[in-house]
Amino acid sequence: DAGVIQSPRHEVTEMGQEVTLRCKPISGHNSLFWYRQTMMRGLELLIYFNNNVPIDDSGMPEDRFSAKMPNASFSTLKIQPSEPRDSAVYFCASSFQPQETQYFGPGTRLLVL
Amino acid sequence: GQQLNQSPQSMFIQEGEDVSMNCTSSSIFNTWLWYKQEPGEGPVLLIALYKAGELTSNGRLTAQFGITRKDSFLNISASIPSDVGIYFCAGQLANYGQNFVFGPGTRLSVLP
Numbered sequence: 001d002a003g004v005i006q007s008p009r010h011e012v013t014e015m016g017q018e019v020t021l022r023c024k025p026i027s028g029h030n031s032l033f034w035y036r037q038t039m040m041r042g043l044e045l046l047i048y049f050n051n052n053v054p055i056d057d058s059g060m061p062e063d064r065f066s067a068k069m070p071n072a073s074f075s076t077l078k079i080q081p082s083e084p085r086d087s088a089v090y091f092c093a094s095s096f097q098p099q100e101t102q103y104f105g106p107g108t109r110l111l112v113l
Numbered sequence: 114g115q116q117l118n119q120s121p122q123s124m125f126i127q128e129g130e131d132v133s134m135n136c137t138s139s140s141i142f143n144t145w146l147w148y149k150q151e152p153g154e155g156p157v158l159l160i161a162l163y164k165a166g167e168l169t170s171n172g173r174l175t176a177q178f179g180i181t182r183k184d185s186f187l188n189i190s191a192s193i194p195s196d197v198g199i200y201f202c203a204g205q206l207a208n209y210g211q212n213f214v215f216g217p218g219t220r221l222s223v224l225p
Contacts (some may be wrong), residue, residue: 004155043156043201043215056212091155099205101146103215104155 002026004105006092012111019078021108024073025094034067034077034100035091044090049075050098082112117204117216122138125222132189134219136202140143144205145185146215147176151198182207192223 005024011102025032028096032046046055049069064083069075079086089109093102118137126132136145144163148156160171162178162185169176176189185204189196199218205213 042217045212048212093155098212099144101158101161102203103158104148106153107155109153 004092004094004103006090006105006108009106009109010111012113013082014113015083017112018078019082019086019110019112021092021110023075023076023077023091023092023105025075025092026103027073029094029096029103030072031095031098031100031102032069032075033093033095034075035093035104037064037089037091037107046077048098055098071089079110082110082113086110086111117202117214118119119200119202119216119219121219122217123222125224126136126192128192128194128223128225130173130192132192132196133186134188134200134220134221135184135186136204136205136216137184138214139183140204141180141182141207142204143157143207144213145176146175146203147174147185147187147200148203149198150201150218189221192221194223194225197223 007022031050034046036044046059047067052069067077089107091104091107093104095102124176146158146161149159150156160176166180167178167180173190200222201218202216203213
């Protein structure tokens with residue numbers, strides 16, 4: 001079975017550009033999570049969805065970040081405009097329910113110059 | 114917010130040695146998970162623990178859910194080079210039942 005799929009795996013962009021990260025959760029999973037990982041702050045939960053509805057977005061850094069889940073098999077995390085401090089690895093994870101074990105995708109490495 | 118502490122932060126061991134790492138908190142947890150992250154990859158679930166006192170093995174890995182429900186440990190026996198990576202614990206708080214809180218990780222290096 002396919003795990004969580006993320007694209008792109010790597011993204012290099014210039015400050016001020018829009019960045020869109022994509023995630024396809026494991027089929028049948030109802031919950032989807034977006035994390036950011038940096039050396040300084042470790043893994044941080046940005047937002048999570050349950051049944052395509054955003055439940056908790058308190059981890060989203062600021063208005064430049066937005067996330068959508070238009071259907072059960074697709075989610076996006078958008079940064080507009082991007083800044084160098086957004087450089088990190090962004091992970092998507094999914095689970096059957098929010099309180100159940102999460103399975104992570106391979107991540108998107110973002111570098112904002 | 115809630116915080117998990119992991120120790121040690123990093124460790125260098127010789128191939129064949131046993132490894133022990135732990136995760137502690139001042140809060141009570143319902144579930145403990147242990148993940149391993151290799152360079153360039155996402156965290157991969159190793160072991161899940163659901164009951165206080167539970168001891169679970171997965172090959173050379175053994176993890177236990179602390180009796181107080183505030184800690185957990187992970188042991189790796191007879192380490193091999195492919196054990197290299199960052200080991201994360203994650204706990205699900207007892208009074209929330211929703212989000213998992215992740216620890217900062219223990220970075221393991223295995224010397225041949």
